[in-house]
Amino acid sequence: MSTTDLPASEEAQREVVDLCAELIRFDTSNPTSDERACADWVVARLAEAGLAPELVESAPGRANVVARIPGADPSRGALLVHGHLDVVPADPAEWQVPPFSGEIRDGYLWGRGAIDMKDTVAVMLATARHFARTGTRPAREIVLAFLADEEAGGRFGAHWLVEHRPELFAGVTEAIGEGGGFSYALDDTRRLYPIENAQRGMAWMELTASGRAGHGSSPNDENAVTDLAESLTRIGRHTFPVRLIEPVRALLAEAARLKGVDIDFDAEDLDAELAELGHVADFMQVVLRNSANPTMFTAGYQTNVIPGKATARVDGRFLPGHEQELIDTIDALLLPSVSREWVNHDIAMETTFDGPLVDAMCAAVRAEDPDGHPVPYCNPGGTDAKAFTKLDIRCFGFKGLKLPHDLDYGRLFHGVDERVPLEGLRFGVRVMTRLWQGC
Known part of the structure; x- marks a missing residue:
């Protein structure tokens, strides 16, 4: 059995839902709150699994967390996996459930950040904890970054770290973050998986x-x-x-x-x-x-x-x-x-859709969804990737999220009743595990 055939642990798939629910319960609304309490919680979850995370504040309460997982091949450049802890505000009067409750209903986890992007942060945490607990080495070093302030442009998050703490990303050659890797129904049975390799400016x-x-x-x-x-x-x-x-x-x-x-x-x-x-x-x-x-x-x-x-x-x-x-x-x-x-x-950004990382992302999707078809994608908005390109890091958007065909994913971004399917979270752990093992 090759490393890319190894399944994600049952424990990681079970705990990702609880991790995401806990993340949602931190009100990290931007600009009405801060990320420190949530970041402290992330530090604790990584540390209890055996990792050595560093918490970095760019200003009081504006907290970022960075950690590393050693890779099997130290000669290769590291892969940065990043997600943001802040969310846009939510008016409880408009929602079916309290937006910071992390309520589970009808096979979904509801709450602000459920898809933008505490779902991916939870997948990152669950996968990292699985690798650390079991001593599993990813194919190359993984640098994890849990970031502040993305929803307001990253001035206290990615951009601040790139300008003031670039050594945290030493050795990183490629990155994945939000902006792609979700499923989009092509017809009743087949799905596209747009993988972001470009962004509008x-x-x-x-x-x-x-x-x-x-x-x-x-x-x-x-x-x-x-x-x-x-x-x-x-x-x-x-x-x-x-x-x-x-x-x-x-x-x-x-x-x-x-x-x-x-x-x-x-x-x-x-x-x-x-x-x-x-x-x-x-x-x-x-x-x-x-x-x-x-x-x-x-x-x-x-x-x-x-x-x-x-x-x-x-x-x-x-x-x-x-x-x-x-x-x-x-x-x-x-x-x-x-x-x-x-x-x-x-800036706008674009990179070619080729290389071992692209191959690994496509393979991870196909392994978990044989009816899935990975394709290049231009994100109409912007993400923290714009900051990391300043360090000559090649950036992609990839979260690994399989969605029901009747869920209008795009309307949930910054919308009312944001929610993520529970099976989508577990799917994300399986895809992320395969990616780290094969990248």
């Missing part, structure tokens, strides 16, 4: 319109509110052209092959061609092009006063290789009275 901007203040009853052709509203309307109604980057093309091509659909990816009307893929094309719409959406508007202080200034926020995202196109387009859509400055500007 982030271009959050504040727009400021400067005009002439005046009385609300008087004509004013230099009205800052009007100019800003017109600029925002232009941006919000603009459709960027399709830019078919390689990970997107590869996923769509594999979906077309599996469904027996002939797609001409060079067609002038690609949207019409992709419509033949049905819900798969809908799933991929968000990564076919750049995007920019107005999200906030602030102006004025009295109904009868035209303000001299108005401000707004826009969430811009760009595909790898197409950042300048986004910037040039936004600037062309703004009226002359409107200026732009960055609120949060972060």
